[in-house]
Amino acid sequence: xxxxxxxxxxxxxxxxxxxxxxxxxxxxxxxxxxxxxxxxxxxxxxxxxxxxxxxxxxxxxxxxxxxxxxxxxxxxxxxxxxxxxxxxxxxxxxxxxxxxxxxxxxxxxxxxxxxxxxxxxxxxxxxxxxxx
Numbered sequence: 739x740x741x742x743x744x745x746x747x748x749x750x751x752x753x754x755x756x757x758x759x760x761x762x763x764x765x766x767x768x769x770x771x772x773x774x775x776x777x778x779x780x781x782x783x784x785x786x787x788x789x790x791x792x793x794x795x796x797x798x799x800x801x802x803x804x805x806x807x808x809x810x811x812x813x814x815x816x817x818x819x820x821x822x823x824x825x826x827x828x829x830x831x832x833x834x835x836x837x838x839x840x841x842x843x844x845x846x847x848x849x850x851x852x853x854x855x856x857x858x859x860x861x862x863x864x865x866x867x868x869x870x
Contacts, residue, residue, distance in 0.1 A: 775803040816867040823860035 759767070779802035783792035792799050 771807075772803065775806045778806065779803050812867050816864045819860050819864035819867065823857045823864065826860070827857040 757764075776799060779799045780792040783795070783798055783802065784790065
């Protein structure tokens with residue numbers, strides 16, 4: 739898949755839910771990400787306002803780059819929160835059943851209401867972060 743605003747290469751599959759790169763790999767990738775954001779900013783700004791506008795307005799390029807970065811970070815965090823909420827919701831019933839079957843643990847604070855409350859709160863945060 740290629741994207742007009744990312745002129746250098748095809749975009750890799752970004753559908754994964756885990757960060758598997760080491761810190762040193764992430765450090766090496768950071769300038770490439772910034773370069774991609776900057777190239778995209780210049781292309782979009784010049785397309786919208788005319789050739790050379792981005793060069794004359796570097797503050798607009800910086801704001802575009804920051805907005806792009808924040809948007810991606812927010813979406814990744816929202817997805818992670820949704821995954822956590824779904825995992826809690828799907829495993830919550832098993833945990834509640836195990837706690838209730840143990841006569842000594844029926845008053846344990848990790849009952850269904852707690853899991854439900856955590857799951858609900860995480861979903862609300864994810865929706866707020868995602869803008870829904």
